[in-house]
Amino acid sequence: MSAVGVDMSNAAPKPQTQLDRHGYLFGLKIQASMSPLFHKTIYSELGLRWEQKLFESADIPQFLQLIKDPNFYGASVTMPNKVSIMKHLDELTEECREVGACNTIFLKQDPATGARRYCGTNTDVVGIRESFYQNVANPDARFHDRPALVIGGGGAARSAVYALHKWMRATRIYLVNRDAAEVAAVIDECTAHGYGGERLVHVATPGEAERLEAPGAIVACVPDFSPRTPEEHTARAVIRTFLGKERKGCMLEMCYNPTPYTELGGLAEGEGWQVILGTEALIWQGLEQDKFWTGIEVKDLPIQKVSEVIAGRLSQISKL
Known part of the structure; x- marks a missing residue:
C-alpha cells in the first residue's frame, strides 16, 4: 500500500x-x-x-x-x-x-x-511497454533482440526510445521524422541520459532504410495526417520501405484521436504487420498511474471494465 x-x-x-x-x-x-x-x-x-x-x-x-x-x-x-x-x-x-x-x-x-x-x-514508458507485452503472443519471435523503429521527434518518441532500450531488448533504434533537427535533439538528450549513442540511428532516406535490417517493433508517435511537404513525403517513403521488408513485426500506433484507426496503421496492416491501437498505451499508462495513487497493484485493478469503457467511448467518437 x-x-x-x-x-x-x-x-x-x-x-x-x-x-x-x-x-x-x-x-x-x-x-x-x-x-x-x-x-x-x-x-x-x-x-x-x-x-x-x-x-x-x-x-x-x-x-x-x-x-x-x-x-x-x-x-x-x-x-x-x-x-x-x-x-x-x-x-x-x-x-x-x-x-x-x-x-x-x-x-x-x-x-x-x-x-x-x-x-x-x-508512466508513458510503461504504457508503451505493456502495449506490446499484453498484445504480442511471442515477443521473442516478433521483436526481442531485433532493431526497432520510432516515428516522430517529440516527447512520446523519447518515451518510446526509453521503453525499447530498457525493457524490450532492441539492438538498435531507427528514428524517422520529417524534421532532422528534432531527431538530433532526441539522440542528444537520450544519449545524455545514458540510453542513446550509436544505438540510435537517424534514417533519412528510403535508400538508407533499404540497407538496414527490418525492425521488430515500431512505435508511431505522430499525428494522423497524409504527407504534404517534401520532408513529410520522404519520411513516409522511409516508413513504407521498412514496412515492405520481408520480415514483419508489430507496430504500436500511439495516435488515437479522433480515431485509433490511422493511415499509418492501415499501411502497416496492409503489409502484414500486427497493429496495436494507441488506446492500449492510454489504458496501461493510466493503470500504472492508479497503482501509484491507490497503492493497488495493476493486476488487481478493473482492467477489463476500463478497457470496455474506453472502447465504447472511442466507438462514439468514431461515429461522430
Whole structure:
C-alpha cells in the first residue's frame, strides 16, 4: 500500500455524493481528454469517492497551491507542463529523470517528519511497454533482440526510445521524422541520459532504410495526417520501405484521436504487420498511474471494465 493509504477491506460501491479525495489533469487543450472518464471508471469499480478534475492551465504557481489541499491524491500532467513541473517536485523516479518529462504526480510521506512529499514519474514508458507485452503472443519471435523503429521527434518518441532500450531488448533504434533537427535533439538528450549513442540511428532516406535490417517493433508517435511537404513525403517513403521488408513485426500506433484507426496503421496492416491501437498505451499508462495513487497493484485493478469503457467511448467518437 502506498502513502495514499487506500483501505480496500470495505470496497463496496458508495453513493457519489460528496468526494473524499480529488486529483487533477493539469495542462492545456484537455477538454476532450478521456483521462477523467478512465479514472472515474476505476474509482467507481473500487468503491472510491474520488474524482480527477480538469485544471486547464499552464500556471504552475497556482497548481502548486491547489495540490496542497489535504484531499489531493495526485495528478496527471500533460503538455505544456511535463518538463516545467519537474523542478518543483521533491522526488523523481528513474523513468522521470531519464526521459526528462513528468506525466504523473503521486504522494509519499517523509518517514522522518511525516510531511507530504510530491513525487514525479513517467508512466508513458510503461504504457508503451505493456502495449506490446499484453498484445504480442511471442515477443521473442516478433521483436526481442531485433532493431526497432520510432516515428516522430517529440516527447512520446523519447518515451518510446526509453521503453525499447530498457525493457524490450532492441539492438538498435531507427528514428524517422520529417524534421532532422528534432531527431538530433532526441539522440542528444537520450544519449545524455545514458540510453542513446550509436544505438540510435537517424534514417533519412528510403535508400538508407533499404540497407538496414527490418525492425521488430515500431512505435508511431505522430499525428494522423497524409504527407504534404517534401520532408513529410520522404519520411513516409522511409516508413513504407521498412514496412515492405520481408520480415514483419508489430507496430504500436500511439495516435488515437479522433480515431485509433490511422493511415499509418492501415499501411502497416496492409503489409502484414500486427497493429496495436494507441488506446492500449492510454489504458496501461493510466493503470500504472492508479497503482501509484491507490497503492493497488495493476493486476488487481478493473482492467477489463476500463478497457470496455474506453472502447465504447472511442466507438462514439468514431461515429461522430
